[in-house]
Amino acid sequence: EAGVAQSPRYKIIEKRQSVAFWCNPISGHATLYWYQQILGQGPKLLIQFQNNGVVDDSQLPKDRFSAERLKGVDSTLKIQPAKLEDSAVYLCASSLVLGGSGANVLTFGAGSRLTVL
Amino acid sequence: AQSVAQPEDQVNVAEGNPLTVKCTYSVSGNPYLFWYVQYPNRGLQFLLKYITGDNLVKGSYGFEAEFNKSQTSFHLKKPSALVSDSALYFCAVRDLLTGGGNKLTFGTGTQLKVEL
Numbered sequence: 001e002a003g004v005a006q007s008p009r010y011k012i013i014e015k016r017q018s019v020a021f022w023c024n025p026i027s028g029h030a031t032l033y034w035y036q037q038i039l040g041q042g043p044k045l046l047i048q049f050q051n052n053g054v055v056d057d058s059q060l061p062k063d064r065f066s067a068e069r070l071k072g073v074d075s076t077l078k079i080q081p082a083k084l085e086d087s088a089v090y091l092c093a094s095s096l097v098l099g100g101s102g103a104n105v106l107t108f109g110a111g112s113r114l115t116v117l
Numbered sequence: 118a119q120s121v122a123q124p125e126d127q128v129n130v131a132e133g134n135p136l137t138v139k140c141t142y143s144v145s146g147n148p149y150l151f152w153y154v155q156y157p158n159r160g161l162q163f164l165l166k167y168i169t170g171d172n173l174v175k176g177s178y179g180f181e182a183e184f185n186k187s188q189t190s191f192h193l194k195k196p197s198a199l200v201s202d203s204a205l206y207f208c209a210v211r212d213l214l215t216g217g218g219n220k221l222t223f224g225t226g227t228q229l230k231v232e233l
Contacts (some may be wrong), residue, residue, distance in 0.1 A: 004160070012186070042207055042223035043161070048214075056214045088153030091160060097151075106221060 002026065004109035006092050012115045021095035021112045025073070025094030030056075033106065034067055034077050035091040043091055049075065082116045089113045121143040121191075123224040130198045130231055137225045138193040140208030149211035150191045151221065152182055156204045162194040164206075167191060178202070198231045205229075 005024040008077070013019050025032050030051050035043035046065065047057040052072040064083070069075040079086055089111040095104040119140045130136045142148050149168055153161040165176025172184045182193045193206060205226050212222040 040225070042209075042225045045220050045222075048218070048220060050218070053118075055218050055221060058215065093160075105163045105166070108153075108162070110158065110160045 004092055004094055004107055006090075006109035006112050008112060009110065010113045010115075012117065013082055015084055015116050016081040018078065019114060020079075021077045021078070021090050021092075021114075023075045023092030023109060025075070025092070026107055029094035029096055029107070030072075031095045031104070032069055032074070032075050033093040033095075035093065035108075037091055037111070039087040039088070041091060045057075046077070079114075082114075084116050087114055087116045119148070119210045119222055121150070121208045121222065121224040123206075123208055123227045126225075127228040127230065130229070132200050132231050132233050133197050136195050136198040136202070136229065138208075138229060138233070140191045140193065140224060142189050142191060142208075142210050144210060148184075148191075150182075150184065151209040151211075152176065152180070152191075152193050153207045153209060153223075154204050155207065155226075161207060164193070181189060181206050181219045198229075200231050203229055203231045225226050 007022050032049045036046050037043040040101045046060045047067045048055040049069045052069050067077045091111045093106040093108045095106050150165045152164040155161045164180050165174050167174045167184045175181045180195050207226050208224040209221045211219050213219050
């Protein structure tokens with residue numbers, strides 16, 4: 001099966017500019033996640049969707065970050081305006097279901113590396 | 118909130134020797150624990166998980182992990198390391214969301230370097 005697709009792979013912007021990342025999950029996966037991975041740290045969940053609804057966005061800096069999954073498939077994560085501390089790899093992941101035991105395996109994309117100058 | 122700790126930033130081992138990457142957890146209730154691996158410029162890949170049952174869990178690429186409730190540990194192991202095992206390894210735990218559902222919370226990662 002095709003994996004989780006993300007684009008762009010790399011992006012360099014100036015602070016206060018905007019950027020958008022796109023994710024296409026594995027076909028049939030209802031749950032989609034955006035994680036932020038800062039160098040030297042583990043991935044941190046930003047937002048989690050179940051189909052086109054938001055399950056959790058408690059760690060999303062809503063003053064500058066936004067995300068949508070309008071048709072329950074593709075998703076876009078936007079940052080506007082970007083800050084230096086937003087430099088990180090943004091990982092998209094998907095899984096079959098949200099609920100149940102929580103034993104679902106996440107499949108990750110290769111990530112989008114953002115550098116803010 | 119549930120959490121995991123990876124006490125070692127880096128582990129070095131010679132090819133052919135056994136390797137261990139350490140993880141300890143802090144949870145309320147029964148832990149659901151995972152190991153993922155990340156190769157350079159790649160996303161995280163699932164290795165194995167512990168939900169219940171046998172304390173020794175076998176996973177991909179010859180890796181296994183031992184769940185130890187008394188020591189609250191879930192160490193990743195491999196009997197004979199390969200140079201190609203060199204990568205960044207993350208331990209993760211199921212964490213419950215306030216509004217229901219669950220998510221994965223990751224440790225800080227351990228860089229494994231296998232040398233000839």
